Amino acid sequence: MEAVVPLERDAQLMLRVREGDDTSFALLLERHRGPVVHFLYRMVQNQAVSEELAQEVFLRVYRSRETYEPTAKFTTWLFRIATHVALNSIRDRKKEKGHESLNDSHDEMPGGAERQVADRQPTIEQEMVHEVRLREVRQAIEALPAKQRAAVLMHKYEGLDYAQIAGVLSCSESAIKSLLFRAYETLRDRLAHMA
């Protein structure tokens, strides 16, 4: 006899949204708003744009409620939408601005950056060193091909496993492992001098 796999919590919530329960949509938004915005922020490196794109993602989720079927893990489905939206935005912006940087204010600190500082106040010199290191990390990530960038961001920051990333990017798991390996190797080379 085939074992009945219980539906994951998010899929259950989404099915309730399909039945017209808006409270379940609010719960899904609460659970995934942060990860989606953060992923998009690191993809496009601009807070206003990332929030605009995240709105588009959740709008698409809401629009799709009527046809939603829990065939894949909810997170995989959600990040597939987010990645699609991000890659479209990157492509459109490249078209608009040539190869100019995606971020108009590359020096913008993340989030008006309420950076968590340890116990003591950093000196101006430490602050400057941090700024330089952060800029280099951002540039190294931005320089990755879009698909590698998406894979690294989902793997490193959002905790998605190989299978989920493979689902998002419509690749095999082995292709994702190889893609991630190449991406981390590139990052290692670019950031080696910072070690």
Place this chain on the structure above:
Amino acid sequence: MICPNEHGPDKHGPDVECPDCRGFVAVWERLDEFAAPNVSPGFDARLYARIAAEEARRPWWYRLLWPPIAPVVAIAVAAVIMFVHVPAGPEAAKQVSKADIEQVAQAVDDLDLLIPIDR
């Protein structure tokens, strides 16, 4: 984390022996510096406003496609089509309707004639 030897800092202690892993652990730690900002406080309100605006733009009949009631609507529409027999054009509709009426009237008359015979 990824390493040709399938190691990773999430599975390693602080003492990383694999040289490949050591390199990747350094990258992993560098990447930790790239913090993301907090989501703006008005994010949800903006989203719900967009959803409401989109819902308001939908035509009234779109609500009939909502899955919980869609099968009922489909059955109702099918029933109407089966019983009404909508013909191709308005002229044809008039002609067929007249013919139908005459046919039904004739059938009722025939029935009236048959009833006394059965009794």
